[in-house]
Amino acid sequence: MHPGSPSPSQAKPKYEICLIGSGGVGTIASLVLTKSSLARVTVVLRSKYAYVAQHGWEIDSVDHGKIPGWRPYRVVRSAEEAATRGKDGIEDNDDGNDNGESGKVEYDYVVVATKALPSLNPPVEMISPVVTPGKTAIVLIQNGIGIEDDIVKTWPGNAVLSSVSHIGSSVREPNLVVQVGKDVSKIGAHLHFGVADSVSIERAQTFVAMYSAGGAHECEFAADIDAARWEKLLWNGTFNPVCALLRMDVGELQRSKARETMLVPMMWEIWNVANAAIRGKGPGQGGQQGLPESIVRWMAYRLPDDCAYRPSMLLDLENGRAMEIDVILGNALRRARGLKVDTPVLEVVHNLLRVEEWRVNQEKKTLERA
Amino acid sequence: MHPGSPSPSQAKPKYEICLIGSGGVGTIASLVLTKSSLARVTVVLRSKYAYVAQHGWEIDSVDHGKIPGWRPYRVVRSAEEAATRGKDGIEDNDDGNDNGESGKVEYDYVVVATKALPSLNPPVEMISPVVTPGKTAIVLIQNGIGIEDDIVKTWPGNAVLSSVSHIGSSVREPNLVVQVGKDVSKIGAHLHFGVADSVSIERAQTFVAMYSAGGAHECEFAADIDAARWEKLLWNGTFNPVCALLRMDVGELQRSKARETMLVPMMWEIWNVANAAIRGKGPGQGGQQGLPESIVRWMAYRLPDDCAYRPSMLLDLENGRAMEIDVILGNALRRARGLKVDTPVLEVVHNLLRVEEWRVNQEKKTLERA
Missing domain, CATH: 3.40.50.720 (NAD(P)-binding Rossmann-like Domain)
Structure with a gap:
C-alpha cells in the first residue's frame, strides 16, 4: 500500500x-x-x-x-x-x-x-x-x-x-x-x-x-458564484493582461501610473459588463444586486506598490506558454457585445495580447521546424 | 580653408x-x-x-x-x-x-x-x-x-x-x-x-x-502642409507606436494581423481627427478637402509583409532614448479632444507608450544613481 x-x-x-x-x-x-x-x-x-x-x-x-x-x-x-x-x-x-x-x-x-x-x-x-x-x-x-x-x-x-x-x-x-x-x-x-x-x-x-x-x-x-467570478475578473482581467503586455510585475505597473491610465478604466468596463450580466439574470437565478462601486477602488489599490507578484499571464508569456486569454478577456468581451456594453480599453488590450499570442505560436512553430 | x-x-x-x-x-x-x-x-x-x-x-x-x-x-x-x-x-x-x-x-x-x-x-x-x-x-x-x-x-x-x-x-x-x-x-x-x-x-x-x-x-x-502632415501621421502615429509597444518590425506586425485589429482602426481615428482639423480651418487657410478615404488602405498596405523596417520609436525604446510621443500622439489626441473626435484605440496605445516612457526614465535614473 x-x-x-x-x-x-x-x-x-x-x-x-x-x-x-x-x-x-x-x-x-x-x-x-x-x-x-x-x-x-x-x-x-x-x-x-x-x-x-x-x-x-x-x-x-x-x-x-x-x-x-x-x-x-x-x-x-x-x-x-x-x-x-x-x-x-x-x-x-x-x-x-x-x-x-x-x-x-x-x-x-x-x-x-x-x-x-x-x-x-x-x-x-x-x-x-x-x-x-x-x-x-x-x-x-x-x-x-x-x-x-x-x-x-x-x-x-x-x-x-x-x-x-x-x-x-x-x-x-x-x-x-x-x-x-x-x-x-x-x-x-x-x-x-x-x-x-x-x-x-x-x-x-x-x-x-x-x-x-x-x-x-x-x-x-x-x-452567487457568477458575481464572485466577475469580482475576481476585476483583477484577473486587468492586472494580468497589462502586466503581461508590458512585462511588468504588479508593483512596477502601479508605480508607473498604468493603474490610473489603464487598469482602473478597464475595471470600470468589466464592472459595467458584470452588472449588466448579473442584473440581466432572471429572478431566482441569484444575485441581481451586482457589484458595488467601492469594489473597483478596493481591487485597484489593495496591493502595495513594491509588490513583486508576476501574474500568470506574464509568466506564461515569458515562458512561451499558452495564455488564458479566451476565458479572461475573450469571453468577457463576447458577453459585453451581447449586452451592448462599451469596452474600448479592454478590446485594445485584448487585441494586443492576441498579437503576443501569435508571436508565441510563431516561435513555437520555428522551434518545431528547427 | x-x-x-x-x-x-x-x-x-x-x-x-x-x-x-x-x-x-x-x-x-x-x-x-x-x-x-x-x-x-x-x-x-x-x-x-x-x-x-x-x-x-x-x-x-x-x-x-x-x-x-x-x-x-x-x-x-x-x-x-x-x-x-x-x-x-x-x-x-x-x-x-x-x-x-x-x-x-x-x-x-x-x-x-x-x-x-x-x-x-x-x-x-x-x-x-x-x-x-x-x-x-x-x-x-x-x-x-x-x-x-x-x-x-x-x-x-x-x-x-x-x-x-x-x-x-x-x-x-x-x-x-x-x-x-x-x-x-x-x-x-x-x-x-x-x-x-x-x-x-x-x-x-x-x-x-x-x-x-x-x-x-x-x-x-x-x-496644404497641414494635410500633408496629417497624411504622414497616418503611418507615423500607427506603425511607429505599435511596433514600439510590441517590439516588432513592420513586417512582423503585418503578419500578426495587428494591422487589421490595431493599425487600421487607429488610422481611421487619425483620419477622422485630420479631417475635422483640416475642414475646420477658415477659408483661405488652404485644404478643406481633407484626406480621401482611399488613403487609409494605401497607407496600411503599401509595405510588404517581409519588410524588416524598425520605426524610430522602436529603435528609441530599444536604446533607452526619448520617444517622440508628444508630437506623434500627444498633440493629435489633444487636437481630437478639442474637436470632439473619439480616439479610443489611440488613447490606449498612447497610455501604454507613456508607461514604456516611464520605464525608460526609471532605468535612466537607476543608471545615474549607479
Missing part, C-alpha cells in the same frame, strides 16, 4: 471523484478531498503520469505541512482510463483493495483544475469520458468567465459548479508541490434550467462541506 | 541660414542648402561639436555621393554662438574671409532638424537666440502634428514652414552620415494671422527652390 492512500480497512468513501489537471491547484485539491475521508479521488495525469505513479507527490504546504510521497486513490493516464476500473495495472493503486469493483466508474464529481484553454483543450472533450449524464456534478476550479457555458450546453441535466480560488501553489520538477498561499475559495453552482436549483445548490454545498472537512484554510459556499 | 566651405572668392550667398540638429536628416539638409549656393549655413552642434569642427563630416549619400571631410559654412556650439559672428575662434571657419562681418547675425531661415521632444527641449527656447522677430522664417523638418503651435504663438510675425520628409539617413559614430533613402520632401507654410499668406507662401516657395537647387532628389511645395 502506498502512503496517503486510503487504508483497505476503511469504509468506501461516500463520493467518487475524478480530478483532471493536477498542477499546483489541482494536487492540493485532490489532497484536501482525500483528507476529508468522504471522497475517493482518481487523478488524471498526462506528462507527469510515469513519475508520479511511481513516486507520488512531495507536498510542502502552508495548510497541510510536508507530506512525502503522497498519492491519491488512483493515478491514471487519461479520462478514458479513469472511466474504467480494474484494468490499470499496479500503478493505479489497484492493489486488490477495491472490493472487487471493476468496469465503468460513475463519478459523483468531476473536478477540472487545468489551465482554462478552451481553444486548445475543449473542456467538454476533456471530461466527456468521466461524466455520467444526469449524475456527475462538474466542478471547475479555473480562471475566467463563461467557462461553464459549453458544459451546461452539453450536459443540461448535470449540476455545474465552480470555484473562485485564491490559493498560491505551484509544481516544481519533477513532483514537488509547493503551496505558499493559503487555500481560500468560494464555491457555488451555475444555476440552469436542466437541473432544479435546489439540486445544484445541494451539490455545491456538499462539495463545500467536503472541501472544508479536508482541511482547506477556508472554503465557503457562494450563493 | 576647410574643404566644402564656400570659397572666399564667391559672392556672399543670398540667404543666411542657421540649422539646429545636425543628425542624419539635418546634415544632409545643411549640405543641400550649401550646395544651392544660395545659402550660407551655420550649424549648431552639441555633443558632436568638437569632433566635427575638427574633422568635418564624412558623407556617403545616395543623392550626393561620397564627400570626405565636408563642413558647412560655420559650425558652432550653441544657438547663442550662432547669433553672433567673429568671436568664435578658428573652429568656426571664421578665417578672415567673411568680409569683416561681425556682431549680431540676422538669419533669413532657421531650420530645426532635431528630434521633436518639446517636453525635454522646448523648441522656442532652443531657437530663440537665432530668431529675429518679423524676419526669420522658421523651418521645421520634424515629425508629428502641432509642432508649429508654440512657435507661431511666440513669433506671430514670422513665417513658419515645415517639411514632411521621407529621407533615410543616419549618423554613425563619430562623424559618418549615411544616407540610404532618397531625400524626398514636401515643404509648405503654416498660415497664421500675423503674417500675410502671400508672404508665408513666398518664403516657403523660396526655400523649396533653394532646396531643389541644392540637389535634393525631390522637393515640392505643399499648398
Whole structure:
C-alpha cells in the first residue's frame, strides 16, 4: 500500500471523484478531498503520469505541512482510463483493495483544475469520458468567465459548479508541490434550467462541506458564484493582461501610473459588463444586486506598490506558454457585445495580447521546424 | 580653408541660414542648402561639436555621393554662438574671409532638424537666440502634428514652414552620415494671422527652390502642409507606436494581423481627427478637402509583409532614448479632444507608450544613481 492512500480497512468513501489537471491547484485539491475521508479521488495525469505513479507527490504546504510521497486513490493516464476500473495495472493503486469493483466508474464529481484553454483543450472533450449524464456534478476550479457555458450546453441535466480560488501553489520538477498561499475559495453552482436549483445548490454545498472537512484554510459556499467570478475578473482581467503586455510585475505597473491610465478604466468596463450580466439574470437565478462601486477602488489599490507578484499571464508569456486569454478577456468581451456594453480599453488590450499570442505560436512553430 | 566651405572668392550667398540638429536628416539638409549656393549655413552642434569642427563630416549619400571631410559654412556650439559672428575662434571657419562681418547675425531661415521632444527641449527656447522677430522664417523638418503651435504663438510675425520628409539617413559614430533613402520632401507654410499668406507662401516657395537647387532628389511645395502632415501621421502615429509597444518590425506586425485589429482602426481615428482639423480651418487657410478615404488602405498596405523596417520609436525604446510621443500622439489626441473626435484605440496605445516612457526614465535614473 502506498502512503496517503486510503487504508483497505476503511469504509468506501461516500463520493467518487475524478480530478483532471493536477498542477499546483489541482494536487492540493485532490489532497484536501482525500483528507476529508468522504471522497475517493482518481487523478488524471498526462506528462507527469510515469513519475508520479511511481513516486507520488512531495507536498510542502502552508495548510497541510510536508507530506512525502503522497498519492491519491488512483493515478491514471487519461479520462478514458479513469472511466474504467480494474484494468490499470499496479500503478493505479489497484492493489486488490477495491472490493472487487471493476468496469465503468460513475463519478459523483468531476473536478477540472487545468489551465482554462478552451481553444486548445475543449473542456467538454476533456471530461466527456468521466461524466455520467444526469449524475456527475462538474466542478471547475479555473480562471475566467463563461467557462461553464459549453458544459451546461452539453450536459443540461448535470449540476455545474465552480470555484473562485485564491490559493498560491505551484509544481516544481519533477513532483514537488509547493503551496505558499493559503487555500481560500468560494464555491457555488451555475444555476440552469436542466437541473432544479435546489439540486445544484445541494451539490455545491456538499462539495463545500467536503472541501472544508479536508482541511482547506477556508472554503465557503457562494450563493452567487457568477458575481464572485466577475469580482475576481476585476483583477484577473486587468492586472494580468497589462502586466503581461508590458512585462511588468504588479508593483512596477502601479508605480508607473498604468493603474490610473489603464487598469482602473478597464475595471470600470468589466464592472459595467458584470452588472449588466448579473442584473440581466432572471429572478431566482441569484444575485441581481451586482457589484458595488467601492469594489473597483478596493481591487485597484489593495496591493502595495513594491509588490513583486508576476501574474500568470506574464509568466506564461515569458515562458512561451499558452495564455488564458479566451476565458479572461475573450469571453468577457463576447458577453459585453451581447449586452451592448462599451469596452474600448479592454478590446485594445485584448487585441494586443492576441498579437503576443501569435508571436508565441510563431516561435513555437520555428522551434518545431528547427 | 576647410574643404566644402564656400570659397572666399564667391559672392556672399543670398540667404543666411542657421540649422539646429545636425543628425542624419539635418546634415544632409545643411549640405543641400550649401550646395544651392544660395545659402550660407551655420550649424549648431552639441555633443558632436568638437569632433566635427575638427574633422568635418564624412558623407556617403545616395543623392550626393561620397564627400570626405565636408563642413558647412560655420559650425558652432550653441544657438547663442550662432547669433553672433567673429568671436568664435578658428573652429568656426571664421578665417578672415567673411568680409569683416561681425556682431549680431540676422538669419533669413532657421531650420530645426532635431528630434521633436518639446517636453525635454522646448523648441522656442532652443531657437530663440537665432530668431529675429518679423524676419526669420522658421523651418521645421520634424515629425508629428502641432509642432508649429508654440512657435507661431511666440513669433506671430514670422513665417513658419515645415517639411514632411521621407529621407533615410543616419549618423554613425563619430562623424559618418549615411544616407540610404532618397531625400524626398514636401515643404509648405503654416498660415497664421500675423503674417500675410502671400508672404508665408513666398518664403516657403523660396526655400523649396533653394532646396531643389541644392540637389535634393525631390522637393515640392505643399499648398496644404497641414494635410500633408496629417497624411504622414497616418503611418507615423500607427506603425511607429505599435511596433514600439510590441517590439516588432513592420513586417512582423503585418503578419500578426495587428494591422487589421490595431493599425487600421487607429488610422481611421487619425483620419477622422485630420479631417475635422483640416475642414475646420477658415477659408483661405488652404485644404478643406481633407484626406480621401482611399488613403487609409494605401497607407496600411503599401509595405510588404517581409519588410524588416524598425520605426524610430522602436529603435528609441530599444536604446533607452526619448520617444517622440508628444508630437506623434500627444498633440493629435489633444487636437481630437478639442474637436470632439473619439480616439479610443489611440488613447490606449498612447497610455501604454507613456508607461514604456516611464520605464525608460526609471532605468535612466537607476543608471545615474549607479
